[in-house]
Amino acid sequence: MQDTGIINFSVCNVHQAEDSSSEMLTQGLLGMKAIILERRKWIKIKLENDDNEGWVHPKAITSLNPDEQWTNSSKIIITAHYGFSYTQPDIHSQCVSDLVSGNRLRLLQETNAFYKVEYPDKRQAYVPIAISQKEDEWKKQNQLDAPHILATAHSLMGIPYIWGGTSAKGMDCSGFVRLCFLLNGGSIPRDSYQQAQLGKRLELTENLSNLQPGDLLFFGIHVPQNPIHGVRHIGIHIADGRYIHSQGYIHINSLLKNDQDYDEENTKRFLFAQRYFF
Incomplete structure (x- = not known):
């Protein structure tokens, strides 16, 4: 069975070598799937539709188990170019992470102006509805032209x-x-x-x-x-x-x-x- 994982950072830098100072070949976005090619101190991956094979920090990717809920779960997509997630449904609460357009997170619950979400590594957070959209709704309104x-x-x-x-x-x-x-x-x-x-x-x-x-x-x-x-x-x-x-x-x-x-x-x-x- 192919070893796969999900990008866990808003933006995951993929390097030529197992060193953050080595050349950056490409980037993956939070929620993207990647093929895991090799595991050492860092993890060697290949992203979908990307010929580059490179190394990422081990915290940047979460292994996807066969019974993982991520694949078939409802998700949200970040539609604003920049934003943050929070520990509470309140933008004045502690930030969990930054977010960028194209990030995807598992949808757990919709509250009054926030989505409660889960990261691939099981962290939970709240994302303002104003910077995001349910992925199914987003797909229906897409116009690739x-x-x-x-x-x-x-x-x-x-x-x-x-x-x-x-x-x-x-x-x-x-x-x-x-x-x-x-x-x-x-x-x-x-x-x-x-x-x-x-x-x-x-x-x-x-x-x-x-x-x-x-x-x-x-x-x-x-x-x-x-x-x-x-x-x-x-x-x-x-x-x-x-x-x-x-x-x-x-x-x-x-x-x-x-x-x-x-x-x-x-x-x-x-x-x-x-x-x-x-």
Whole structure:
């Protein structure tokens, strides 16, 4: 039987080695499942739809037993980008942990403005209803389309770039795109070269007039034989050559010279576009 676990922190950093000072490869969010590959001082894991295999602190993941209630239990999802859980249904009580958008917790009870929840490691807490939603209700109202992806992208404006980041605490370019999909109910691969294989490749006009909102734009090194091998960066097209991306921080640039947000360096590195939303 496959050894699996559930991420236990709001954001779990996955490192290249068993050391918090080693390179961060990716991140997992509270409530995500992970395959446990090896147990030593730290635990080696692989997250769903993520090719990275790396090490996490043992307190960051809770083993999932076959009879564990977590899998089939009702859950809530955190919908605000930042928040906290508390020991009592009172925001002035002791904080249990921080929370970020996309976190999932087991729902125990609904009180007057709070959900009583349980963490994978059995800690219990209260989460304000104002920053969360029952997962079943959230799934029913999800709309995985360009307007919703772009609305989420804009809500993350200004958050700093962090190599390996996939959370509202900081994200790299592909982590940003992945989070925009995740928060709208979509699941896409972790890295930009994988995301470059989603949807349909576009034959672009010289003035880029056939780009549509939500198209994925790829940048990097020109490799004529196999353009995907040259992918180093990704952004999401907004309209009229303008795109939103994580580079330094999440902001907007343009591929067009007459735009005040024109980025000459990235335009030189522009490779191709993929259409995911039709």
